[in-house]
Amino acid sequence: MTTNLLYGKDLRSDIKSALSLCAMVVTDENVARLYPEFTKNAYVIPAGEKNKNEVTLFALLAEMDKRGLKRDDKIAALGGGVVGDMVGLAASLYMRGIAWVNIPTTLLAMVDSSIGGKTAIDFDGIKNLIGAFHAAERVIISYHFLETLYEEDWLCGYGEMIKTCLLTEKSYALLIENLESIVEYDRDAVYALIEECIKIKQAVVCADPKEKGLRKILNVGHTVGHALEAADGYKSTHGEYVLKGIMTECTMCKDIVDEEFYNQIISVCKRFVTPPRSSVSSVKGRALHDKKNYGDMITVMLPIAAGNILHVRIAQHDFTERYDSAIKELKKA
């Protein structure tokens, strides 16, 4: 399915008309409180990653059934990545798949999760273990939602934004040029980077919708990032772990990363997060469970220079040594 993607500074009227065509709107408790103009009669789920699970999913499916949704009805997600991932998965399951509209309200969801049709819940302590590819029919990205974000959710979005900017030379140059401005939350700089990230993500997922090849580059920082996130009990935001993942994976494989690029990317990550502290014993098992792996090697998507992402497979014993020395080096630096 091709997604109709609309983005801009203030698309409130487009959102209202899109929502009026949906049989059900789903949001979370925070978005419901902040944006009552869009959430009248909405089904409200509890906020946060800890609720991206089978309990919330089945409660949502039961509500869709209770409201009598039919196969040709549409459902809308209005919220961050948690609401989008969950509603997308419910839409893929209900009556074997109904159409859905995604209206992202966090920076992370605008630059990343709302584009590309990946939907999921966490299960058995593993992130996104149960999911489906089910692209939204329409995505409306309106930057006005950013005005109510908490600082930690800005930081979370910056994580995925910085990751995406590593994928092309042009976006990397734009990131470096605007780094100080985004630290200061300068809106023009943020909007320019959002638009660059949307274009990159859209191009990548159109070329490889089911992650058979090229799309794997979007997993930069995510092998170690996801493992750190679970090992740490999801204490910080997803985007912060992505940045910790990028700095750790680049340091683990420093021997093949361009030196100037390495120094720059470590200092970019350190503007936003501190190096990870989790022990290799708490990280390796989780990294081994990563969906990108095959055989008993651990796969990382490694940026070796701006716009140059290498698929690297690390043997388990090598992972232990490299992780341990990376953590020591990052702590020292």
Ligand SMILES: NC(=O)c1ccc[n+]([C@@H]2O[C@H](COP(=O)([O-])OP(=O)(O)OC[C@H]3O[C@@H](n4cnc5c(N)ncnc54)[C@H](O)[C@@H]3O)[C@@H](O)[C@H]2O)c1
């Ligand atoms: N499907 C994908 O391709 C993909 C890609 C990246 C991340 N993800 C997933 O996205 C999730 C993270 O998304 P997220 O960071 O948006 O988290 P989130 O949905 O939990 O939102 C973060 C917090 O911000 C609040 N919020 C939402 N919009 C707001 C607004 N406009 N103003 C103030 N507060 C607002 C939420 O209530 C929540 O408390 C993770 O579960 C991750 O796995 C999915």
